[in-house]
Amino acid sequence: MIYFDYSATTPMSDIALQTYHRVATDFFANSRSLHTQGIESEEVLSLSRQTIAHALDAMDREVYFTGSGSEATFLALTGLALANQKRGRTIITTEGEHHSVHQALTFLQQRGFTIIYVPLNQYGQVTVNTLQAVLTKDTVLVTIAHANSEIGTVQDLYSLGKTLAEHDILFHSDCVQTFGKLPIPTEILSSVSLSAHKCYGPKGVGAAYIDKDVSWAPFLNGTTHESGFRAGTVDVPAIAAFAAAIDEFLPVAKQEMKRLKDLRQLFLTSFENDSRISFEGHPIKRLPFHIGLRVKGVEGQLVMLECNRNGIAISTGSACRVGESQPSRTLISIGRTPAEAHELIRITFGRQTTHEEVMLLINTFKQLLSRYKGD
Template identity: 70%
Template sequence: MIYFDYSATTPMSSLALETYYRVATDFFANSRSLHNNGLESDDVLSISRKTIADALHVDSSEVYFTGSGSEATFLALTGLAFAHQSKGKTIITTEGEHHSVQQAMTYLKEHGFIIKFAPVNEYGQVTVESLRSSLTSDTILVSIAHANSEIGTIQDLELLGNLLADNGILFHSDCVQTFSKLPIPTDILTSASITAHKCYGPKGVGAAYIDKDTPWTPFLHGTTHETSFRAGTVDVPGIAAFAAAVDEYLPIAEQEMKRLGNLRQLVIDAFCDDKRFVFEGHPTDRLPFHIGLRIKGIEGQFILLECNRKGFAISTGSACRVGDSQPPRTLLSIGRKKEEAHELFRITFGRGTTEEQVLHFIETLKQIVVQFKGV
């Protein structure tokens, strides 16, 4: 099976696996225990936290480990919203956010907050003008993902962040798809959420960055782990493996993004002249390893199943939406009809992707279209 679903998850690197095994074997103690074993485990945790903080260009005290990127998003958004609700109750986001952001917004709405959706352009981008028009006098928080997982479009966080900073509004970004791959402007962000399993680390480990000068409220009061940010014994082996994966990938990330961008271009060149193929998302401001594609008149799920039958693993959108029969909200937010949104399928490349695999995929996709369309 050829794996083209790296935006859903990545395989753990050999170094991450080795690190997990060693730490789980030699530093298994609870990092909150006061005996020597616990102190050694806490040292590993501190070193790992610094690695992640350095990758984000933030202070170690601003990084809080969680059980996933989704949990990091939920805890950051709710923690910031409740801490600042005396200043206002309006929160702005977009219709195309990851399910974890939508969950947090639903929860906050149930607790008296007003949720507004900023309009996006045809590529799914929030412009400074559209964001400015969405702001109200009691807006306290904005959450906009750095990159959309379904169509790959990247937001200009710097421009949007400068507008929000000028208005004293907190700014959170879901950076799960970009962390360790593209620069994240944490200098303009109040908060960001990331995860390990999108960058060759383990599943079940994520982290939130929150600016140290910004107050937040714990979701579960009374816990002591992660400075009260999250309850539960910290997974030191998983966090160490996360740090090892990041430490290994960062030096090659820029070169790797160029390589994967070239592979993506092969697919674009193969189908750009065929009017039945529609490439979604911004043509240049996008994840270089990501292809959001539609074939007119063919459901994305059919393409997925046919590709799977022919030995390729792709997806129809965010893996966190499996079992949801609704079309991708991102596509609806940029003006696609419901039947068009159902056509979306996603191809994402990673470290194991080769040019030979991509060329094989191109030929396979051509065969599927001929088989289904008859031409």
């Protein structure tokens, strides 16, 4: 099976696997225990926190480990909103956010917060003008993902953040798809959510960055782990593997993104004159390893199953939406009809992707298109 679903998850790197095994074997003690083994485990945790903080150009005490990127998003958004509700109770977001964002905002809406959705343009972008148009005096928090996992568009967080800073509005961004791959402008962000398994680390580990000068409230009172941010014994081996994966990948990330961008262009060039294919997302400001497309008149699930039958793994969008009958909120929000939204497929490349594999994908896709054209 050839894997083209790296936005859903990535395989753990060898270094991450080796680190997990070593730490789970030699530093298995609870990091909160006061004996020698516990202190050693705490030291591994501390070093891992330093690594993630350094990758974000942040301070160690601004990084909190969680059980997933979704949990990091939920705890960050609820923590920021509840701690700062005296400043305002209106939160701005987009329809194109990850499911975990909508979950957190539904929770807050049930507690009296007002949620406003800023419009997206045809590429899924938020512009400074559209953002300014929906700001109110009561706006306390804005949450906009760095990159959309379904169509690949990357937002200009810096410009949006500068606008929000002028109004003293908190700014959170889901950076799960971009951490380790694209620069994250933490200098203009109040909070960020991350996930290990999107960057060659283990599943079941995430992290939140929260600016040291921003107030947040714990979701569960009385929690001692992670400075009260998240309850539960910390998974030190998995966190160490997360840090090892990032530490290994960052030095080669820029070169790797260039390689994957070239492979992406190879695919696009092969189908640029096919009128049945529509590529979604911004043509330039996007994830370099990501292809979101629609085949006119053919449901994405059918294309995915046909590729699977030929030994190729792709997806029909966010893995967190599998099983939903509703069309993608992202596609609907950028003007696609429900039928068009159901046509979406996502192809994403990663470290193990080769030129030969992409050529096989292209040939398989051409055969599929020919079959459905009736040629």
